[in-house]
Amino acid sequence: MKALNILIIGFVWPEPTTTAAGQRMLELIHFFLKQDCNITFASTAKKNTFSYPLDSLGVAQKEISLNDSGFDLYLSDNKKDIVIFDRYLTEEQFGWRVAENNPEALRILDTEDLHSLRNTRENAFKKGVPFTIENWKNNSVTKREIASIYRSDVSLIISSYEMQLLTKELNINNSLLHHLPFLLKAKKVKKIPFEEREEFICIGNGNHAPNKDAVIWLKKEIWPLIRKQLPEAMISIYGGHLPEQILQMHNPNQGFLVKGWAPSAIEVMRKARVNLAPLRFGAGLKGKLITALQANTPSVTTAIGAEGFSTKHLELNGTIAETAKTIAAAAVELYSSKEAWNKAQEKGEKLLKKLSNKEKTEKEFFKKIEETIQNLQEHRSSNFIGAMLQQHTMASTKYMSKWIEAKNKKIE
Incomplete structure (x- = not known):
């Protein structure tokens, strides 16, 4: 042609x-x-x-x-x-x-x-x-x-x-x-082990309504439940075009750090221990979950967040949960249990291999x-x-x- x-x-x-x-x-x-x-x-x-x-x-x-x-x-x-x-x-x-x-x-x-x-x-x-x-x-x-x-x-x-x-x-x-x-395309990314990873992460463009809602829900309901069980835990919120409402949520005393745009999403993702994507509405295939797979970072998301993958892949690379309580519980388990975290990471590697075609x-x-x-x-x-x-x-x-x-x- x-x-x-x-x-x-x-x-x-x-x-x-x-x-x-x-x-x-x-x-x-x-x-x-x-x-x-x-x-x-x-x-x-x-x-x-x-x-x-x-x-x-x-x-x-x-x-x-x-x-x-x-x-x-x-x-x-x-x-x-x-x-x-x-x-x-x-x-x-x-x-x-x-x-x-x-x-x-x-x-x-x-x-x-x-x-x-x-x-x-x-x-x-x-x-x-x-x-x-x-x-x-x-x-x-x-x-x-x-x-x-x-x-x-x-x-x-x-x-x-x-x-x-x-x-x-x-x-x-x-x-x-x-x-x-x-x-x-399959590519090797140097793994950062469980012990060397710190913090939770949540990433997404602030102009996108599902992302904005996810951060608001995270701050008001999910994060307090996580901090109750992990008082020293920190979470970093990344994203371009974050609205003032999100920027004002920055509170180091609560471990809630709004950091804004990151030049490389995969670099900040691979340093985090757990990726949180509590999406209550939306559509499509989520780039943030793909980035987490590429960074070998386990995720906690909702069924809507994961639906772009085929059904049999939904529970690979982390946990699917729908309520603030169950999302927080899944996040705490992945953050605290090296065994659970390693299993999720291994499943994520297999999923990424299947998707890298x-x-x-x-x-x-x-x-x-x-x-x-x-x-x-x-x-x-x-x-x-x-x-x-x-x-x-x-x-x-x-x-x-x-x-x-x-x-x-x-x-x-």
Whole structure:
């Protein structure tokens, strides 16, 4: 296959040192660079100090605007073989423009995680009601996200649970989906033994609602239970973009240390004895748990935190618990018992070995791309729902966007 020209439309500029989504995007960029692709990364977002220097990789960069027909002219003059939408929101904004101005391009949606699943769970949590599949199906965000999946030629799904949800609950054809977890490669990391490790750790980007809630729950309910049994224990909270509410929780007297952004997540993780990820809502495959596996650090998390792995892997590398009491008990046991800690670490090594199949995963992904490009018209013809939704989008979103653009010009 010839060298492909690829446009990635980012929801934000990649931040691999602060978010799992940023790590994921950088993995995709490296994958396509290995295939000798020419990549342009575009985004409507503003860059910040955590934004990755894409120019160092030879990736072209382009700032774009919402509701701007200039993007149409760019596509017309710079035809792409593949356009990748970073999350469904970018597909909503730019998908119809790509379909209209560069119809021959393969349209790939990288869902990151199912935002509708996370949104439904967060709403249920805030209302104090159980999450149900029916509530997820009835959520307007779900309808929008699933519409984006149908309008796209291929959607990348990071979580095995979410693949099952889409295929079994919504009967979405497998031809429209591709399971693409993190691209992990086996590598040796020098082990730090139980005796040389200190503290608990909790890590996560502060802009991500599940992470913020996890730290609040940890501080208010879980940590006091741990300190009651381990009065000298300390925990370090790491993460970029931590809100003021989290920063104010810093209290050395309580052993609760809010340290903020860490340049290397794996380095701080490998020095900790136990990783705590008490996630009460969320979706996807958790980067913090992958980092813990790579650092040989046992974790305590919830079923939601671990669901991205297949069911048989849930209890490997630590403990799954759901209440403040059981999470604290599991944390204390792993922190205090060298035997329990070593067993968890050994299981984690086995799990990481199973997950470290980067070459196979990349080969399967490239095969999916090749086959879909070669049979693109047939592929689209078999996706009638997608064609119907694309037609609806052309008739509604398109003209709304043009109206907003015209209104903005008039104001100027």
